[in-house]
Amino acid sequence: MKDLYHPTIIRHSKSPSNFREDPPDDREVVTLEAYNPLCGDEFTLYLYMQGELIEKVQFSGYGCAVSKAMTSLLTERLEGKRILESKVLLSDLRKMLIDNGESPRTLLDEFVPFMEVRNYPERMTCVTLSIDALVDYFEPNKDRL
């Protein structure tokens, strides 16, 4: 289990990037709910969009170390990306974490510690919570696996 609680995950869960206590006042911000009814984890993601560009991502809410660290890393990684790039990134991430883990098209080194979750299938939703909320937003018509 030490493996799942990799220092990266602990670090991000203890001091997450782009975390805020309360929602922003900004009315333009895109607000996504990432709720896992199975465990009660609940994050709200705030996307500051500039046309096709994701200028900044922030989040608030409550969740376990794994889901919090993943959300934190995601906010870092998506900052400054275009929507198209983000879709590829998210899809690659899902492939790496859930599917066969085969060669992603993007560099996802910092997400490698999360691959450990494959040994803890009951924790998979912790990893996918925010990814799926973003996929649902960017590709509302796509059926998830």
Place this chain on the structure above:
Amino acid sequence: MKDLYHPTIIRHSKSPSNFREDPPDDREVVTLEAYNPLCGDEFTLYLYMQGELIEKVQFSGYGCAVSKAMTSLLTERLEGKRILESKVLLSDLRKMLIDNGESPRTLLDEFVPFMEVRNYPERMTCVTLSIDALVDYFEPNKDRL
């Protein structure tokens, strides 16, 4: 099991006393339904009453050898009895067959073969079917055990 299918029982089931195919025309006759929904056995008892006196008992219907033989024997035994006597008889019979089998107040020798049913609890209702129908008629307010 040979014990349950005592010659008396076989004999009465094959040629029951007071058996008739169809109900009597007599409108005065008291008609009792003895129906066991668990096994589908269904007899109709016909009591020819003369005041307190049971002049004659007949029956029709369908049932297993045990219930048929018991009903046959009952019709023989009740013929010519007064209601009061019949109540005692039926109550003694139930005691002998279901309860502890202790010394009945009436002579019930011909019913002794039915005592074997205690070894076949699943057949108990075959023995009590017609007895209970009669008890219900003579003592409608009495709770059976």
Place this chain on the structure above:
Amino acid sequence: MSVFNNYRIQLDARKLDGMLKLGKHIRKEFPIFQNAPHVYLDSAATSHKPQRVIDAVSRFYSTQYGSIHRALHTRSAEATRIYEMGRSRVEHFIGANKPSEIIFTGGTTESINQVAFGFAVPRIKEGGNIVISAMEHHANFLPWQRICTQYGLSLRRIPLTDAGEIDEVAASELIDENTLITALVQVSNVLGTVNDLNPIIAHAHSLQVPVLVDAAQSIGHMDVNVQALDCDFLAFSGHKMLGPTGVGVLYGKYTYLEQMEPWRFGGEMVLHAGLERSKFKEPPHRFEGGSPHSAGVAGLIAAIDFLEEAGVSNIQRYSDQLLSHMIDQLQAEEDVQILADPKQRSGLVSFVLKDIHPHDVASILGETNIAIRAGHHCAQPLLRDLGIPVTNRASIHCYNDEDDIEALMDGIRRVKSYFH
């Protein structure tokens, strides 16, 4: 329909020899036959269990036990893995499309009630009807009767042909645009008839009428494949397919499961329990409220293993021959009347002895440890149609053999000797 028939298939003794792995051989794997020797011809009521099923249940409690879905510790993960594996095994066993089409229930009865109250009731419209057949078990009759009485629908019973099969022509008239659902048995537990449901299902589907198939008697006795059947719901019980008691299955096409409402409300079925309203999980979980019978599922997996290793089609061929043999013998016996004469029959036969009440037959056979069943077989409406209050029924499974039939016939002759 005629109660008497001339059913007769030639027994091919060599073929029986070729399948010696079943019968006496396989019986060794069922400990009850060692511990309490008896001739068991009542598998249609419930089947015996191979050691492997018994062991699977014990092993589950002794080494793998934990709560299902509810916790994050290892014990629980292992138990959950087995439970969900059971879902996949059933999925493959009946040819479903995905594990989430498989709902674990307490048995056929519960499966049908879930469909009746969770699926049919919300679809009720005025002037609607529900179509069943005249040979349904109470489990596939009473829930529909209840609904029809309660909501003022008409319950239509498809009559039987003289041979004892569901009358296809009548079915195509009775199933119409106002039919909410049709619920039919695949193998009758009284007559043994294997109904050819495909044309009826095709007709129902042409009118968008969903069809539930009661597979309680067919499962494990023949290949039951929901794609081949093209049924919309399928219900069966573990205890009749060599599995544990208290566990059963409801299969449903996923699109229909999505429309079905829960019938039992409790833990593990909600996403969100609000004070005003609650939001339920996706199928199948929303139908599995409460702690599941996980040990039952563990045993069911072992039963499927066992059936697949023996080969359901082997069992079917073997038991078809044994049944023919039994019917031959019964036919040849004086004063024995066999019920129904269907084109295809599976696993059981009902009969009556002239002038001897079925309960006396079963009782006297029981004395020498021959177990058959006497009764209405939870099919009172059918027996009333036939004008017979009760019948004797002899039913077989993979562990029976010719000696059992011989014992039955000896027993029947003994019964007759008591009375004749």
Place this chain on the structure above:
Amino acid sequence: MSVFNNYRIQLDARKLDGMLKLGKHIRKEFPIFQNAPHVYLDSAATSHKPQRVIDAVSRFYSTQYGSIHRALHTRSAEATRIYEMGRSRVEHFIGANKPSEIIFTGGTTESINQVAFGFAVPRIKEGGNIVISAMEHHANFLPWQRICTQYGLSLRRIPLTDAGEIDEVAASELIDENTLITALVQVSNVLGTVNDLNPIIAHAHSLQVPVLVDAAQSIGHMDVNVQALDCDFLAFSGHKMLGPTGVGVLYGKYTYLEQMEPWRFGGEMVLHAGLERSKFKEPPHRFEGGSPHSAGVAGLIAAIDFLEEAGVSNIQRYSDQLLSHMIDQLQAEEDVQILADPKQRSGLVSFVLKDIHPHDVASILGETNIAIRAGHHCAQPLLRDLGIPVTNRASIHCYNDEDDIEALMDGIRRVKSYFH
């Protein structure tokens, strides 16, 4: 109510010594601890099974199996005898008046659904209400919510005191002449509170309101006696009382059972299945449609044997002390917050670690084979009231001992070391 408390009972080490037959000693009878050693602190979700229970199930299948109630052969008679003996054993175990007040179900969830849909629904009148408490498990919340939504009744939740007990004063206001039924938990599966239900039941009865008690967490942990409680219905599950999965009990006062309608329709529950109407059997049989989980009842008998031999009051005393010890230790640990502070507590405690999500706690404990539970414990409305999405819960049974508590505390310290 305050989430933080100062619950503290002095551990009497000598008394613990005096009950050495429980804990480590009795644990030997639970094979899972040999086969898969672990620290099990999740008995509130489901308990482990002593060898005797596992054997009873195996023995039933291996030597006593047959169908129940349905046939006249010996196999069946033996299985039926055991099944009905189970009814009598449960009757005596909970102090019912007669065996026919005991209905076998699939579990607490099914028991409560039966009462909700079979008893409460037929009694519905306009302007009626149903009263539960704020600490009910979903099993004792969702069925009532369903009914209230469907039929336009109001669902009243009795609030809790700051200590985490059902508020008696509020109860006496909420339960009124228009209350159809009151359904209350005896021991909360989240807070561990033992509710003193007697005064509330007395008040309800003064208004002729029947009361159902959810005994899922109390059964086997304390003497649950329906006469002493004077409840009208009682529901519990076998799997939480050292028994098999898939079997549970609904007790009902006979006069109420007579008024209750069946909720599941199938075989063995009707006297007469007519085409127009059917006549149901007397209680309890009319509520047990379908083939019963007879092996589950066989195992339940063994569980009752086991509990009675160990002595439920011994278990209660032992586990009260062990629980106090655990609470002491948790209190003494920095950054641990315990939920609720009831006068009487049984078998479990919920807690949270400062700034560490309960799932992380449970996961990391799981790594060293310590099983506790993290979640909403199927009590979302309660946790929402408390403002906590999820908690950690550690729960005990007769097989736990001080070493388990020590392992838990070590584990908690390790969890903290990861994060702090």
